[in-house]
Amino acid sequence: MVEMTQTNHDNIQKIINALDSQKARLFREEYLELHIYEQAQIFRDLNEQQRARVYRYLKPEEVGDMFDAMDQDPEEVIHYLEEMTMAYAAAVINGMYTDNAVDVLAYAKKEDLLGYLRLLPAKTAAEIKRMLHYEDKTAGSIMSTEYVAINGNQTLASAMEAIKVAAKTAETIYYVYVIDESEKLVGVVTLRDMLRNDDQAMVKDVMNMQVMAVKVDDDQKDVAQTIRDYNFLAIPVTDYNHKLIGIINVDDIIDVIDEESVEDYSGLAGVDLEQTTENPWQAAFKRLPWLVTLLILGMSTTTLISHYEELVSQASILAVFISSITGTAGNAGTQSLATAVRRLAFKDEDKKNIWQLLLTELITGIILGIITGFVIFVIVGFWKHNFVLGFVIGFAMMCAIVVANLAGAFIPMFMDKIGVDPAVASGPFISTLSDLTSVLIYFSIARIFLSFFVGQ
Amino acid sequence: MVEMTQTNHDNIQKIINALDSQKARLFREEYLELHIYEQAQIFRDLNEQQRARVYRYLKPEEVGDMFDAMDQDPEEVIHYLEEMTMAYAAAVINGMYTDNAVDVLAYAKKEDLLGYLRLLPAKTAAEIKRMLHYEDKTAGSIMSTEYVAINGNQTLASAMEAIKVAAKTAETIYYVYVIDESEKLVGVVTLRDMLRNDDQAMVKDVMNMQVMAVKVDDDQKDVAQTIRDYNFLAIPVTDYNHKLIGIINVDDIIDVIDEESVEDYSGLAGVDLEQTTENPWQAAFKRLPWLVTLLILGMSTTTLISHYEELVSQASILAVFISSITGTAGNAGTQSLATAVRRLAFKDEDKKNIWQLLLTELITGIILGIITGFVIFVIVGFWKHNFVLGFVIGFAMMCAIVVANLAGAFIPMFMDKIGVDPAVASGPFISTLSDLTSVLIYFSIARIFLSFFVGQ
Structure with a gap:
């Protein structure tokens, strides 16, 4: 079995105890130490009162991070959002990656959705609204808008500074996309390329101009196949004017590949295998x-x-x-x-x-x-x-x-x-x-x- | 469909013409410009005479890179290796990532395998021999030995120098593993962490000590599930003394996930879907x-x-x-x-x-x-x-x-x-x-x- 140096039973008990005895500081210390996937696992087993305390003890962006780890169950997240105040929920959504937030909001009640959108920063709200319109199972519906795009007319050293800033929010910083003044995609540089070349080289001289991209309405199956064939960690998404509008990361593609084969399998057996139930x-x-x-x-x-x-x-x-x-x-x-x-x-x-x-x-x-x-x-x-x-x-x-x-x-x-x-x-x-x-x-x-x- | 800024029909024709008219330099220029996946696609359609020229025009390590892109069809690669001289073939194998080379060599005739092993550098030969012994469908059988491992008692700046060197051969440099003097795995630093922190900070202060690892004989299914749950780009593999012996990258995991679901699907239909045939x-x-x-x-x-x-x-x-x-x-x-x-x-x-x-x-x-x-x-x-x-x-x-x-x-x-x-x-x-x-x-x-x- 997989070796975990963390989250043994004692740790979990300690976290639950801290919640039950309302020790906010102790809870934060122990809980935030965990990987978000493990935070999510524990969170799922809490009762309503315990969850209410979590919302009080954690900052909304911390809850948002944890919800990013529940990307396979967007319906569950909606249920939690409904337990929060509108303002807190909006801040949580703002703390999530856009692609995951959009997945979740697709399940929101209409009046809730409008409420969240009103409370979100204008730019994020606009992005979410746009992405909610992309058809299911297209590149647009699974792409993320947190990518790093830079201009080619600068040195690697100055580009590296931009990347360091982006490192805080971008979903991946290992591929950096180069765009021209009209936001058209013109090249890609991997972080590996940047490290292998001289600091003073120009981005446009180092970048790979044969950048492969997918169109926003491409089928997610085709995107998955391309990423798999080329062993990419991410692929950029462009609109019909070749403007860069998002990226798709390999972890989203893993879910697509599994989803697609489960679907094929479900079809053969005549039962939806995506959600198994005990009832x-x-x-x-x-x-x-x-x-x-x-x-x-x-x-x-x-x-x-x-x-x-x-x-x-x-x-x-x-x-x-x-x-x-x-x-x-x-x-x-x-x-x-x-x-x-x-x-x-x-x-x-x-x-x-x-x-x-x-x-x-x-x-x-x-x-x-x-x-x-x-x-x-x-x-x-x-x-x-x-x-x-x-x-x-x-x-x-x-x-x-x-x-x-x-x-x-x-x-x-x-x-x-x-x-x-x-x-x-x-x-x-x-x-x-x-x-x-x-x-x-x-x-x-x-x-x-x-x-x-x-x-x- | 996926947008390709390269490899249109004209390009392919140009490459084939260069081969047929024996223009080695032109062939190299055009061919090596392509992504290895596209190189492999073209190579597959060549006839025996054309392939023989490719072996003459390309360096063995360049052919090895291309073969890395055929990681889904190891049996095919064996067939090509048998067309080459023993020494050239060994050099090609040496140019491939170890995990892919091992996949291929599992299909080699026994006397060929012994020949290749004799001609390979002693260290690589030993590694391949060891990996050939790992049971199929375990972590050991899919892991790669090209990873970056560093000591915790140095600054990020000096670690970065080590990474720059490793960038030439390692399969991923985005996760750097920290080991102690007995090669035990003690932590992990992502390249992102390194960029976000001060150059003069010590690796051991920045690294995440709660590093998750899999054991060498873990089932590949479990490894895939962990990478998927945690959204990792790679996961380290350790032996029973917690010594770091390899890593598994997300692109190998994509193949595992697909292979496993195709297997389930094949079982239901009673036909091996992994290899479809036109005959x-x-x-x-x-x-x-x-x-x-x-x-x-x-x-x-x-x-x-x-x-x-x-x-x-x-x-x-x-x-x-x-x-x-x-x-x-x-x-x-x-x-x-x-x-x-x-x-x-x-x-x-x-x-x-x-x-x-x-x-x-x-x-x-x-x-x-x-x-x-x-x-x-x-x-x-x-x-x-x-x-x-x-x-x-x-x-x-x-x-x-x-x-x-x-x-x-x-x-x-x-x-x-x-x-x-x-x-x-x-x-x-x-x-x-x-x-x-x-x-x-x-x-x-x-x-x-x-x-x-x-x-x-």
């Missing part, structure tokens, strides 16, 4: 819509089978293999779906060649279908001593796998094209489609060969 | 084992249904609902499995209270079962004008959902306990178990009420 009622009602939707979609298959009831009553052996065929086709569809979703999420260049990909999946499906179909042909043939029955089941399974495989690849690409998130909605369509096709193929073939297994 | 034969043979395993496991359900064939021949209506019941139970099991896998992957503290969690899933399953069962009871009752049949199907579905839900939660926890990765192996067990239970329950109940729907 069985909540858990059940989160899973119910999907379960019932699939059940009702599945009724189309049931209805189809029902049409063939007459056939089943003549050869009940047919009933035995329905779930085996639909199940295997469903599994093949899930494999092809997962591959397609992953490809759409992380390999943009592949999007172009849709027909090539569909052809690949078609051939893959045929190979899978032939082999799997042959396996079941042999199994059923020997088991039931009836190779005609084996052939019917094997052939139906082969066709069903080919269809499921193609659907698994095509439907997510189609959804992506029309702007629906393929991870969320593809699953039920594919399983329903593959169930329907496999049942239809199965019984159509079975009818032809009926005389071979009536009474089996 | 249908390869794709098919990657998916076949799972598909055939599930098919054969599924034969147990088929065999069970086969036992009830007599019952089906009396009341063929029963056959119509088999797939609806097994399908719904399977969906419920997948939801509960996905939730459990996610919880095991990211919330260590929850592992403790297994009984509490199982109780929660039991109650969730009962709620889901009652509601879903009631829905199908109503549908079937009105559709087939037979509420007894509706009751049988609804009750069977309810029982099947409860069992599938419990299995979905219990099996991954059990696998985790016995040290098997729950994401990889749980799926087929759960679907087979829930299929078997639902068929068994369904036909057992149906037999009791048989007189109500014979001849339906």
Whole structure:
């Protein structure tokens, strides 16, 4: 396990005791010594009375720092802000990094939001208002406005002085962006570059002019992929006039990568995995819509089978293999779906060649279908001593796998094209489609060969 | 899309032309101007002859830098190393960061590895040999040995001089670790701290003594979680004597987070998503084992249904609902499995209270079962004008959902306990178990009420 030289149980007890016995100075000493993540962990376990004391003992900017560590749970922070006086809450918000503050305020009641904005410094309020308008999951919605931007016409020594001042508030000082007089992004210097070069060199001579930037409305997935490919610690965000308006830090990107893959994963399983709960009622009602939707979609298959009831009553052996065929086709569809979703999420260049990909999946499906179909042909043939029955089941399974495989690849690409998130909605369509096709193929073939297994 | 001020199509063409016309100087000028990630992208598209020229035109350390950008595909790099002379390849390896070099060498043929190690500087060879022994997916296997460690008994000014020297080779210089005379980790100073404080202050007075570290055999998942929670750019790795032996950077952690969630996702779909391929034969043979395993496991359900064939021949209506019941139970099991896998992957503290969690899933399953069962009871009752049949199907579905839900939660926890990765192996067990239970329950109940729907 991770080694912590701090926050053992004794420390936490000491902090709680200081709160309960109202020893403000002792509380501040012990509490502020901790990393903000640990402060947040302790804070979460306090009761309302204890939290009220924390608001009295800590400066709003200290509470703001701690709330920065709760960046994965903005809804929780809103709840705490509502416990404070309006003025204190506004000061806390002012103490947070803008990107985190915006995340939190997106959950605020409208009248509260207006109240906070009125109490915040005009510049911060304007920035927050602007950022609240950026669409969710774009670069604009996750960027931070606390960056260091300097002019290229100065020495490294003088730039270093500017950085020292910025070191107090900026989210990162390790990348310094160079802008021209119209605030256009023209270069980047890393702090490492500055240390490696002579103090008296000009910024514009040292800077890297091939600076990579993202546009404010770029998808956060693409931003994440770029930062990951280039191993950047941050990337600048520009508007459509190439003006620098923010940066995105690697720690925000880690959250994006996790969020995106959890989403893909959630889509496959039909349950929102982002927020797990211990309450069985909540858990059940989160899973119910999907379960019932699939059940009702599945009724189309049931209805189809029902049409063939007459056939089943003549050869009940047919009933035995329905779930085996639909199940295997469903599994093949899930494999092809997962591959397609992953490809759409992380390999943009592949999007172009849709027909090539569909052809690949078609051939893959045929190979899978032939082999799997042959396996079941042999199994059923020997088991039931009836190779005609084996052939019917094997052939139906082969066709069903080919269809499921193609659907698994095509439907997510189609959804992506029309702007629906393929991870969320593809699953039920594919399983329903593959169930329907496999049942239809199965019984159509079975009818032809009926005389071979009536009474089996 | 991401804005690139560089590498447009013209540039790439210019580089390729320079290679083809053997203009070494022009090639170097244009190529080395690019970010290493872009260099790698171009390099990947070259043919063997062009690559041979690159090895002639570039210094081995320049090729090593470029290979650092291929850290997601170590197997590819091995292939390139085999094209070079032994001495050049060793020099290339020497130019890479140790963690990346080790990743690559893990795929080398044994005699090649011994050859490279003989040709590398003794210190690097020893380091690589040591790191090759760390178990996969531990902190040791992903750590880098290029870090900056200093003594606390000096001024910030003199420490800054040491950092300037290190800036040339260290992977990060933004965190500087402070060690005592026995190389034990005693503190950390960020470059930001150094800039904010007076030059003449002593390192030991400025450093943060509450430095967080991970142990060399910690699981990479836990390391990732810590870096994510604390928003660190790097974390130091220590051995069991608290000696500093490496650091893990945030960019390595991004790969870990993605790798871990892709693994979870792969497990659910039964296909290795880490390496997608365009070759249908390869794709098919990657998916076949799972598909055939599930098919054969599924034969147990088929065999069970086969036992009830007599019952089906009396009341063929029963056959119509088999797939609806097994399908719904399977969906419920997948939801509960996905939730459990996610919880095991990211919330260590929850592992403790297994009984509490199982109780929660039991109650969730009962709620889901009652509601879903009631829905199908109503549908079937009105559709087939037979509420007894509706009751049988609804009750069977309810029982099947409860069992599938419990299995979905219990099996991954059990696998985790016995040290098997729950994401990889749980799926087929759960679907087979829930299929078997639902068929068994369904036909057992149906037999009791048989007189109500014979001849339906």
